[in-house]
């Protein structure tokens with residue numbers, strides 16, 4: 382980057398940091414996007430004159446609220462509730478809800494900011510938002526989770542709606558939580574509408590929505606590999622996480638002929654050199670989704686695998702890595718180890734799983750690196766398809782939704798190539814996703830005036 386651009390970037394970031402102190406993940410997400418955009422905006426001054434970037438880093442609205450609830454023993458608990466309505470230039474706010482004890486304003490603002498670009502890349506009419514709570518569903522009974530969700534929605538319902546803001550799931554918010562949230566919304570509003578996505582199939586959900594993020598991440602990896610006349614067939618794949626995204630990434634990777642050798646959770650990871658085939662995956666799904674157990678239990682069932690406590694899976698040699706757990710889960714040192722051991726494809730199922738230093742390492746080594754806002758956009762794309770089906774009051778078949786998802790992931794890949802291909806032929810997917818996501822939102826903001 383030239384010194385002029387660097388100065389502009391530093392000046393811009395200094396203001397963002399001063400206005401949003403201590404929101405480190407938000408600073409990180411903004412820095413990455415603005416670094417890609419500054420040269421592009423210099424060549425297209427209509428965006429700088431209208432201060433589009435300055436407007437984009439300021440959420441349209443931030444809602445903060447108290448969530449009181451009582452546990453099974455009658456003890457009272459108070460959590461924080463949030464909804465960040467970041468940008469509605471191209472459609473209603475859209476983005477997940479995260480329930481995790483680490484949730485804070487900075488994390489949700491980073492996620493909402495990323496969501497704006499991601500949603501734009503999907504080609505569907507969705508603005509960006511994100512929300513959640515510092516509530517920890519782990520170890521809570523179903524009744525406790527239900528009471529919490531009802532209390533959360535009792536405030537949130539007045540701010541959302543099918544044409545205003547349509548939340549979905551994220552970490553800690555799966556089918557069970559969406560059900561309780563939807564039930565309370567319906568009760569308060571007395572209307573049955575598509576206000577949330579990720580709903581059950583019997584009550585307005587879309588087939589393939591649970592699978593979509595993981596499947597999409599694998600489709601994106603396959604598209605990247607195609608640019609080098611290669612494929613996932615026969616590749617050794619490491620995956621982190623063992624939740625929704627990790628599970629379906631494993632399933633699709635198996636279908637493409639890859640061999641998935643790791644999964645993890647916040648306590649440690651398992652390494653199964655023989656591969657986590659569909660039968661073993663079915664066990665993991667039961668363990669995580671029904672029993673709500675820990676990934677360490679895998680080695681009791683499959684003793685040829687080993688469990689490493691307190692570590693992440695990136696020391697295990699692989700050609701393809703799919704980080705599917707959480708933000709900043711691959712640092713510079715881990716990125717170097719991955720590449721040293723032969724990894725040349727990273728497709729991010731999680732949001733911002735690589736630190737900026739790790740991303741530098743990927744770009745220096747010119748590996749195939751698909752950043753989350755492109756590679757994990759399959760989830761929100763299928764949420765968009767769920768909204769369409771709700772509006773039309775129809776439901777598409779599995780094959781139809783999957784085919785649409787696959788096409789969208791290919792289109793996102795094309796957009797990244799269009800905006801990210803360098804003169805030497807290397808595809809910088811970071812620039813491609815950031816610029817590709819920016820243009821549509823920025824043009825809509827210009828057209829709609831100063832709002």
Ligand code: NDP
Pocket residue numbers: 550551552553554555594622623624625626627645646647648705706707708730731732757758760761
């Ligand atoms: P889940 O709650 O289903 O699973 C999350 C997994 O990541 C669990 O295995 C969890 O382990 C692990 N994890 C969570 N926090 C940490 C942490 N701090 N350190 C280590 N491991 C952690 O969530 P999802 O699978 O839905 O989401 C995973 C990622 O994908 C997130 O970054 C999310 O934002 C992103 N994403 C999700 C989409 C979706 O459709 N669900 C869409 C696009 C992106 P444990 O059980 O121990 O908590």
